[in-house]
Amino acid sequence: MKKPALPRQNGSAQKKSLSSLLAVVLFLVFFILALCANIIAPHDPWERFDPYLPPSVEHWLGTNDLGHDILSELIYGSRVSLLVGLGAAVLATAIGLCVGLFAGYYKGVTDEILMGITDVFLMIPRIPLIILLAAFLKPSFWIIALVIGFLWWTSTARVVRSKSLQVSEMNFVLSSKCLGFSDKHIIFTDIFPNIIQIVIPKFMLTVAAAMITEASLSFLGLGDPSMKSWGMMINFAFTKGGLINALWWWFIPPGLCIMFFVYSVVLLGYSLEEKEQAVLGIS
Amino acid sequence: MFSLSLKAENISKAYGNGRSSKKRRYVLEDISFEVQKGETLGIMGESGTGKTTLGKIVAGIEKATRGEIFFAGNSIEELSKIDYARFRKKVQIVFQNPEGSLNPKKTVEKSFQQVLELIGIPTEKRGEVLLDMLQTVGLSEDFLCRYPHQLSGGQNQKVALGRVLLLEPDFIILDEPTSALDISVQAQILHLLKEWQAQKEIGYILISHEREIISFMADRIAVLKEGRLAFTS
Amino acid sequence: MSCLHIKHLTVTFETLMGTVVAVDDVSFDHESKETLALVGETGCGKSVIASSILKLLPDNANLSGEILYGDKDLLRLSERELADIRGQEISIIFQNPTLALNPVYRIGDQISELFRVHKRASSKKSKAYATSLLGRMGFKDPEHAFHMYPSQFSEGMNQRVLIALALALHPKIIIADEPTKGLDDQLKEEILKELMKIKEEKESSLFLITHDFDAARNIADRVALMYCGQIVEIALSPDFFDEPFHPYARGLLKSLPSHDFAPIPGASPSMISPPEGCRFHPRCAERLEVCSHEMPEPIKKSGRIIRCFLYR
Numbered sequence: 001m002k003k004p005a006l007p008r009q010n011g012s013a014q015k016k017s018l019s020s021l022l023a024v025v026l027f028l029v030f031f032i033l034a035l036c037a038n039i040i041a042p043h044d045p046w047e048r049f050d051p052y053l054p055p056s057v058e059h060w061l062g063t064n065d066l067g068h069d070i071l072s073e074l075i076y077g078s079r080v081s082l083l084v085g086l087g088a089a090v091l092a093t094a095i096g097l098c099v100g101l102f103a104g105y106y107k108g109v110t111d112e113i114l115m116g117i118t119d120v121f122l123m124i125p126r127i128p129l130i131i132l133l134a135a136f137l138k139p140s141f142w143i144i145a146l147v148i149g150f151l152w153w154t155s156t157a158r159v160v161r162s163k164s165l166q167v168s169e170m171n172f173v174l175s176s177k178c179l180g181f182s183d184k185h186i187i188f189t190d191i192f193p194n195i196i197q198i199v200i201p202k203f204m205l206t207v208a209a210a211m212i213t214e215a216s217l218s219f220l221g222l223g224d225p226s227m228k229s230w231g232m233m234i235n236f237a238f239t240k241g242g243l244i245n246a247l248w249w250w251f252i253p254p255g256l257c258i259m260f261f262v263y264s265v266v267l268l269g270y271s272l273e274e275k276e277q278a279v280l281g282i283s
Numbered sequence: 284m285f286s287l288s289l290k291a292e293n294i295s296k297a298y299g300n301g302r303s304s305k306k307r308r309y310v311l312e313d314i315s316f317e318v319q320k321g322e323t324l325g326i327m328g329e330s331g332t333g334k335t336t337l338g339k340i341v342a343g344i345e346k347a348t349r350g351e352i353f354f355a356g357n358s359i360e361e362l363s364k365i366d367y368a369r370f371r372k373k374v375q376i377v378f379q380n381p382e383g384s385l386n387p388k389k390t391v392e393k394s395f396q397q398v399l400e401l402i403g404i405p406t407e408k409r410g411e412v413l414l415d416m417l418q419t420v421g422l423s424e425d426f427l428c429r430y431p432h433q434l435s436g437g438q439n440q441k442v443a444l445g446r447v448l449l450l451e452p453d454f455i456i457l458d459e460p461t462s463a464l465d466i467s468v469q470a471q472i473l474h475l476l477k478e479w480q481a482q483k484e485i486g487y488i489l490i491s492h493e494r495e496i497i498s499f500m501a502d503r504i505a506v507l508k509e510g511r512l513a514f515t516s
Numbered sequence: 517m518s519c520l521h522i523k524h525l526t527v528t529f530e531t532l533m534g535t536v537v538a539v540d541d542v543s544f545d546h547e548s549k550e551t552l553a554l555v556g557e558t559g560c561g562k563s564v565i566a567s568s569i570l571k572l573l574p575d576n577a578n579l580s581g582e583i584l585y586g587d588k589d590l591l592r593l594s595e596r597e598l599a600d601i602r603g604q605e606i607s608i609i610f611q612n613p614t615l616a617l618n619p620v621y622r623i624g625d626q627i628s629e630l631f632r633v634h635k636r637a638s639s640k641k642s643k644a645y646a647t648s649l650l651g652r653m654g655f656k657d658p659e660h661a662f663h664m665y666p667s668q669f670s671e672g673m674n675q676r677v678l679i680a681l682a683l684a685l686h687p688k689i690i691i692a693d694e695p696t697k698g699l700d701d702q703l704k705e706e707i708l709k710e711l712m713k714i715k716e717e718k719e720s721s722l723f724l725i726t727h728d729f730d731a732a733r734n735i736a737d738r739v740a741l742m743y744c745g746q747i748v749e750i751a752l753s754p755d756f757f758d759e760p761f762h763p764y765a766r767g768l769l770k771s772l773p774s775h776d777f778a779p780i781p782g783a784s785p786s787m788i789s790p791p792e793g794c795r796f797h798p799r800c801a802e803r804l805e806v807c808s809h810e811m812p813e814p815i816k817k818s819g820r821i822i823r824c825f826l827y828r
Binding site for chain 2: 178
Binding site: 329330435436437438465466467468469470471473474492493495496499 | 557558559700701727729767768770771772773774776777778779780783784
């Protein structure tokens with residue numbers, strides 16, 4: 001039979017689809033920048049010109065204290081920021097997915113232990129811990145990504161667990177059990193495909209969180225000085241007098257980049273989540 | 284003569300996690316029955332009497348609070364790994380809600396393929412076996428590339444039955460297999476079930492709230508009421 | 517005197533898979549005070565007919581034909597004019613009672629709202645109306661029921677509330693779309709009894725849509741049978757159940773328990789590409805040469821309307 005009448009497409013729905021289109025475009029722009037940095041950037045980011053040059057035809061965004069071209073730095077910086085964000089999010093999502101799937105499928109003691117661990121991780125004050133770690137370990141870009149990944153999986157694990165609890169009670173999972181399929185087979189071919197749609201938006205939000213964390217750490221001077229991320233650029237602008245002398249072309253562009261990229265990722269995450277809810281008929 | 288049977292002995296099931304017996308609510312109490320290969324035991328009960336729970340316990344996918352299930356004379360709790368795998372293959376269950384019995388993210392073909400792989404049919408023979416099974420359950424080849432939501436309730440139920448039949452089970456537990464279906468489809472499925480029983484000597488435990496269906500299908504009838512099972516003549 | 521004429525109603529839906537013809541050239545009259553049961557299997561389009569009478573269809577639906585109520589064509593009324601008819605003149609009872617009630621409002625408020633909006637009654641008066649209505653629907657303590665939320669009621673009780681809602685304004689026509697689907701046998705009987713009682717009291721007419729043949733046999737005056745978007749037979753209920761004319765009707769009645777579930781071969785066709793000629797001919801045991809390429813038109817025969825070449 002036909003479903004009852006759907007609400008008409010109204011203005012707000014159109015606005016929503018427009019904003020998700022914007023998010024996709026922004027995301028793609030940054031992604032291409034990062035991927036083809038060596039082709040797009042006008043100069044090598046380590047090449048030296050005259051320091052403190054204002055924006056000109058030669059250097060669209062001027063140069064910094066060491067004479068590096070800021071536009072090129074910005075373009076190469078997208079690589080670092082994206083790598084940290086994506087790397088940390090991949091790790092966090094993988095851990096969260098496994099913990100959530102196993103807890104939700106096996107239930108009982110396994111569930112209690114795994115969720116206990118999740119609660120412990122949830123209580124860790126994350127930023128102070130990272131600051132401590134960064135201070136003791138040699139600040140390196142990979143360590144930062146790793147640490148963020150190891151700390152940001154908890155909410156994914158919880159969402160995945162509750163959904164897989166629900167899915168594993170459904171008849172097709174019981175049928176698979178009864179037909180004699182292995183647990184591994186059931187978890188990865190029966191349950192996983194039915195929760196992937198809630199994991200993707202969660203992944204996008206983790207990317208955003210990881211990028212902001214990396215930027216904050218770099219700004220605090222705990223980043224990797226050999227890798228020029230956007231956060232690192234703001235940090236240099238701050239410590240090397242860019243801010244005091246109001247050299248706006250130095251600190252505003254990386255800030256805007258962080259803002260727009262995080263914005264696009266979060267929007268993308270939300271619109272994916274909404275799509276999922278629309279499919280399920282919630283919202 | 285040795286005959287293969289599926290037996291439930293003093294099955295009780297309680298919900299609620301209170302340690303003291305007062306806090307527990309028993310949905311099933313001391314249920315015992317035995318089914319032989321080739322016969323149908325009809326269990327009749329209104330909704331909310333624990334019919335579905337009983338079906339799941341007998342199929343071995345839910346644990347009883349007390350009591351045991353015996354397959355071919357051995358308690359399924361004490362089976363060796365090999366024997367348990369045999370039990371798992373030989374005792375199957377079909378659920379009431381046909382839409383939920385198939386993974387919504389898999390095509391019908393994939394759903395079948397995975398069972399064929401599981402039971403170790405060589406790749407080159409799978410196509411043939413699959414087509415045979417489709418014919419048995421009365422579905423055409425075009426259904427293979429469809430997803431469960433593109434099928435009607437009856438077609439979904441036929442796919443679910445076909446998957447189960449591939450394992451050549453000795454016993455199938457049928458939990459309201461037709462209650463969500465239209466009457467003409469219900470008639471088709473009931474007749475299919477009868478045909479298979481005659482051909483392959485399958486034992487059925489048919490759980491339903493409809494007296495007419497039970498009396499049409501069953502050799503023996505039991506009524507589930509307030510958690511207890513009573514046999515009628 | 518007939519109160520609802522449906523003439524050549526056709527409803528199509530545009531979907532990604534193609535155009536679905538859910539209702540195809542359906543015509544029938546609904547007499548006042550009679551109980552007409554529209555029976556058919558899942559997906560034959562019977563609920564779409566119910567929804568099109570009050571124009572409660574999704575945006576991708578295209579309607580043509582006429583639905584005459586008195587001298588008004590319901591399909592051509594504006595939303596505002598329809599709002600006056602919905603509930604007051606024609607009301608509808610949906611199949612899923614728990615979903616059809618708003619979970620965050622009390623039962624009593626949902627009923628009394630009707631009186632406030634449609635009759636402009638004061639809130640005190642409408643509360644009194646609502647309480648007496650609940651009492652009449654078989655609630656032992658209507659005061660108590662007034663203050664309950666839908667989630668605190670069982671499915672059967674919610675269905676009674678819905679019936680109360682549908683009958684509150686004494687409509688002339690009650691449309692009940694599978695009112696007993698998913699309910700226990702005992703509840704089914706009670707709900708139908710309740711429905712009939714009120715219908716007799718108020719002298720309304722009842723348009724019952726169901727897949728339950730027993731319900732249709734028990735309460736309907738006339739039965740209309742649908743197959744794949746078309747009405748294939750309309751007859752008085754005793755005639756229909758004693759001696760159905762259409763081969764599909766005969767097959768269906770044989771699938772009932774009383775005939776040992778003798779099945780009709782094949783399955784209902786897709787509504788996107790229905791078979792040519794008579795929709796039922798691929799499954800029909802008595803098909804003629806003409807059935808496979810020509811569509812039978814509905815004809816009158818011994819007090820029935822039937823769409824089959826066997827009775828030409």
